[in-house]
Amino acid sequence: MSAAHPTLEAVAAHAGVSRATVSRVVNGTPGVRPELREKVKRSVAELGYVPNSAARSLVTRRTGAVAVVIAEPETRVFADPFFARQLRGISRELSANDLQLLLMLVEDEADYQRVGRYLAGGHVDGTLMFSLHVNDPLRGIAAASGLPTVFGGRPWWPGWEDDASLVYVDTDNRDGARQAVRHLVERGHRRIAVITGPLDQTSAVDRLAGYCDVLDVPEPDPALHAHGDxxxxxxxxxxxELLDRSPAPDAVFAGNDLMATGALRTLRARGLGVPDDVAVVGYDDLDPAAWSDPPLTTVRQDIVRMGEIMARMLLEDLNEPEPKARSVIIPTELVVRASA
Amino acid sequence: MSAAHPTLEAVAAHAGVSRATVSRVVNGTPGVRPELREKVKRSVAELGYVPNSAARSLVTRRTGAVAVVIAEPETRVFADPFFARQLRGISRELSANDLQLLLMLVEDEADYQRVGRYLAGGHVDGTLMFSLHVNDPLRGIAAASGLPTVFGGRPWWPGWEDDASLVYVDTDNRDGARQAVRHLVERGHRRIAVITGPLDQTSAVDRLAGYCDVLDVPEPDPALHAHGDxxxxxxxxxxxELLDRSPAPDAVFAGNDLMATGALRTLRARGLGVPDDVAVVGYDDLDPAAWSDPPLTTVRQDIVRMGEIMARMLLEDLNEPEPKARSVIIPTELVVRASA
Known part of the structure; x- marks a missing residue:
């Protein structure tokens, strides 16, 4: 190799570290002390060392990329600030380790097959998957790919609780809902309705469970339950729908801020005051929650952090021949504003 | 190969077509008649034929994936319905050809380097790039990757007009702006202000040029020009800002619907009537344009179609050893509602 193309050895000599250390820094492998990492990076920059990706890939089976697979159509992914926050957290963490984020959305059967082929084709080092719906095939795709995988959100496929290699991160949806409903009970509300998200998603199911916990019922009173999406x-x-029933509720817990915003719109159109006639609590603490009229009492979940933790757990597993099953549940927190 | 792993030849025999036809269908190469394509797909399904991606990749240099690279932070990409529509059009077209869409967002220098390495690493067959800002390095990355590339939006790097391999798709921003401003002139408005988007983007620059065309000025009167983002x-x-100047404008052309919505908010807060005190025209015809109060007169651009055409042009070029420079400019259309 000519001087114009410095070798790994040249970088090691220049930085005064071992060849293995340079290799680990260049390949984004964790476990190198920050000072050493900085030293190597300076030498790489000064010498203009360019790692040969293809050769690197053969040796370390590293492509430098991580796939984020979301089982939702692009219309929903782009309309829901939840995913933007997740991706901000994920991409922040991956970038810091010089890994490229590839976003793939899957919707129908053909998408699943195609994504499965790509992941099994050796083009990425690991995957982060958002398996939001019961029985979606992402688990099978992850297993078939043989790649380390971290799931976002509590999964819900048959047997997930006994899955010996399942790694996932979620926020504490059930406890968040409990805090929201407890707040309404403490404010003296007695007819507390619930608007649920799609009940094939664990986040919606877990929030409904938290509502039932506080009211001490096995399932919601049908007169106080309406389905949103x-x-x-x-x-x-x-x-x-809830207002057309009698007696009408004096409070409502909506399973997310978007639905709570819709509820406020209906209440305004009917000339009802919030919180005096009907108190409203949302979930998510998206930016618009603070701007709504009245500002929304809601449950804050740190979605950016959830993304960061997912990425961090995957980074750990990239170097593990047999990743261990584990999960992180991030606490949630009630934010009290004027709507309840 | 065992019967459990049927060969390409077995599929050809089953479908009663040539080996080459099966190969083209399996590899997503255009130019096979729909009936034949269907026949082959049925045989592939019946026999359970699984193409060997690695082997296929070696032979055809096909990975089955196309990268969509957007030079914007995820906060903007996810907040702007423009990109969701683009991706809907692109993914519709790619899916129909069994190609996987990989979305990559690039923001800082490290991202550019990383994406450049990935693209040059043989993991995708082609790229669709949104180079929205003057002088961003996407052109260089595309060239270095050696991949067929189609750009979304009129580019603006030095020498782009003489680029012998530049392929791009845009909507007719300049003519759309002309229609908008001509409408205001025809309605008798005389002090027509303009709110421009970031002037390092060709869409914002071209819309401003259309405004100047109709008013027959080389550049906007500073008293009637304000910068939005x-x-x-x-x-x-x-x-x-515009209302604080004197005399105030009697009409405003906003470079997109989001800014027009903001303008409506300010006018409402100042107690000014739309369109009687100040007429407002937007640009984009996003869904909220029709719901705003008053509903927005705006310029419709078919963004989903723009995405489809970008994908289609790339599909053509996947089989071209030397793609030819060409562009498609999609017409735009004024939609008259109550705001002007």
């Missing part, structure tokens, strides 16, 4: 329009419709 | 808040601030 995590959208503003769904929340508006659900609120209208 | 394609956001609601930016539009609200720009409208406030």
């Amino acid at each position: 995590f959208t503003v329009d769904g929340g508006a419709r659900a609120m209208a | 394609f956001t609601v808040d930016g539009g609200a601030r720009a409208m406030a």
